[in-house]
Amino acid sequence: MEHITRQTFLQQCFGLGTLAVLSPIMTYAQHESTSDENFYQQIVQANNKEVAKLLTVFSSDITEIRRRLGFDLANLAAGYAESTSQYYQKEELVIAMTKIIRFILKAQQADGTLNLGNLASPPDTAFILEPLCVAATIFKHNTTPILATLKELLKEFILKAGESLRVGGIHTPNHRWVVSAALAQINDLFPNPAYVKRIDEWLSENIYIDSDGHYLERSMIYAEVTDRCLITMARLLKRPTLLEPVRKNLNLTYFYIEPNGDLVTTDSRRQDQFMTINVLNHYHDYRYLAIKDNNAAFASITKFIEKVKGFDEKIMVDLLPFCLEEPTYLKPLPTPKAPSVNFEKFFKTTNLVRIRKNDTTSTIFGGADFPIIIASGRSTNSNLFAFRKGEAILKYLRFSTDFFSTGYFRSQGITYQDGKYILHQRIEAPYYQPLPKQFKKANGDYKHAPSTDGRFWNKMDFEHRPQSNVKIIDTTISIEEKDGINELIFSSKGTDGISVTIEFCFKEGGQLTGVKEVENSPNNYLLAGKTGEYTYGKDTIKFGQGINQHTKIKSLEGEMYSSHFGTLKTDGMYVYLTGITPFEHKITIG
Structure with a gap:
């Protein structure tokens, strides 16, 4: 879209006579309501600040190929093209952009790929193509002579990379859509039926989304990647049906958003299942569909994300290029209507x-992938419960036994009965008798295989x-929530004399009372008394009743981790309740 058309578009959207005068930045974190006009001015101001920084950075030599270079070039392109920017048509931006693309071209492999994380990787190359294609789109109809060399260099890289994407492979489910979205962008710049044919080849595998709204990887990180890629393909290829799974996933995502913007990742099959991430990266997706669908709930979530800590630094800073490439992002949001903040969803x-x-x-979580195999792409999370009360956060609660070093409890599903969520796991550990005669080998070289219980x-x-x-341990945990108070009942039986441990991990930086620190073990505490309290800021979580029958609080993960010197312990403040089977104990958290 040409710049004059973009200006007219913005004036029509916002009723502006001019966009030439900018006011100081006012973030949504500081003000409850900000007009669309001011918001656009904030986007331009954020770009001004980023461009100023980039001009300093690129006054020195570039030494490392990284994905961020694509966004750097896109931000410089937006600053150059936007007439209200203080860097509008400044030659120094062209010099910096040319320097970046020359460096990227020098790093490009013979097959068109880049070494970005993975070697000669088509999908990683596709990730950097996203912002580079945005920059190329911004300049698409600009015939200013000063841009001629830059545009030619961009075209050279994009077309060569496009060929690597047209024939190259992928690793993970979301990579199919990352590659396809990049090909859609390239096709929009330099139409070629071969690009669309390759996209159709990937799409013919079909986009899996379950009845709740999870993609294959069940990852909030890669769900957002998939959503963004499907939106790109839908709008550039004129295929609106590709938006259907996006709507379904974003509807689900709302229920995974914590009050401070963090996202629940407990059921992920990727690396984020043990990470703390937030909803910021979903901003583009919610905003686009809020506007396109006139979706009041998505508009409310969009406004909420604008108030999440880090929005200015992580999202606002890169918004201008995407707004110039796709003006839908700048249309006014529909009147927000907040979805309920009181719900119970299974x-x-x-x-x-x-x-x-x-x-x-x-x-509450009880859905690991069995058998438990520690690998990316499998759900192995042992966090059976988490709780937040304002700023006070119980990051997770786990249950472990020393039953043949089988480690943390992982429920074999969840059932709902009489207002309670029931988690259950049964483990049988046999001893083995001599092989029957017909299976004995003269050389003693028997099949290398797992034990029947999967332990080794x-x-x-x-x-x-x-x-x-045969030894057995059978554990049932019931969880019932009543008016903000959770009652958890633990029952572990089968083999007597087994040490069991309930592990609380609270967010680091809080204050614990009613507990006793474990000697020579910082941030580890025992709850032997009736109740304990954890306070962070103005909020307090109360928990108990305590029990202390042993002090085995190390190597709770089990043999599958300890055999590789691994741990699942995260940052945090730990409180332990300990018992011996047969074990029956009730605790409340609230």
Whole structure:
């Protein structure tokens, strides 16, 4: 879109006579309401600040190929093209952009890819193509001679990279859509039926989304990537049906948003299942569909994200290029209508429960992938419960036993009964008898295989051995929420004398009372008394009743981790309740 058309568009949207005069930045974090006009001025101001920084950065040599270079070039392109920018048509921006694209071209492999994280990677190349294609689109109809070399260099890189995407492979489910979205952008710049043919080849595998709204990876990080890519393909290829899974996923995502903007990732199958991430990156997706669908709830979520900590630094800073490339983002939002902040949702496809009452939330999880194998792409999370009360955060609660070093409890699903969510796990650990005669080998070289309970491997041909002395541990945990108070009842039985441990991990930086610090073990505490309290800011979580029957609080993960010297321990303040089987104990958290 040409710049004059963009200016006219903005004037029509916002009723502006001119955009030449800018007011100081006023973030949504500071003001409850800001006009669309002021918001656009904030976007331009943010770009001004970023451009000023980039001009300093690129006065020195570029030494490392990184994805961020694409966004740097896009931000410089936006500053150059936007007439209200203080850098409008400044030659120094062209010099910096040319320097960036020359460096990227020098790093480009013979096949068109870049070494970005992975070697000669088509999908990683696709990620950097997104902002580079945005920059090329901004300049698409600009025939100013000073831009000629830059545009030619951009075209050279994009077309060569496009060929690598047209024939290259991928690693993960979302990579299919990352590559396809980049090809859609390239096709929009330099039409070629071969690009669309490759997109159709990937799309013919179909986009999986379950009945609750999860994509294959069940990851908030990669769900957002998928949403953004499907939006790109939908608008550039004129395929509106691609927006259907996006709507479904964004509807689900709302229920995973904590009051401060963090996202629940407990049921993820990717690396974010043990990370703290927030909703900021979903901003473009919610805003686009709020406007396109006149969706009042999505508009409210959009406004909420604008108030989340880090919005200016992580989102606003890169908004201008995307607004110039796709002006839909700048149309006024529909009148927001906030979705309910009081709900109880059971996501049966992943065995996750979310309960929210204003600024108090509970998360229950019982849906790991069995058998437990520690690998990216599998759900192995042992966080069975989490709780937030304003600023006070119980990051997770886990349950562990020393039953043959099987480690943390992982529920085999969730059932709902009489107002309670029931989690259950049964483990049988046998001893093995001699092999029957027909399976014995003269050289003693038996099949290398896992034990029948999956705890370890050896060349013992376990599947053909009779079993005896079978030991059992059977654990049931029921969780019931009542007016912001959660009651958890633990029952673990089968083999007597087994040490069990309930582990609380609170957000670091808070204050614990009613607990006793474990000697020579900072940030580890025992709750032997009736109740304990955790306070962060103005909010307090009360928990108890305590129990202290042993002091085994190390290596709770089990043998699958300890055999590789691994741990699942995160940053935090830990409180432990300990008991011996047969174990029956009730605690409340609220």
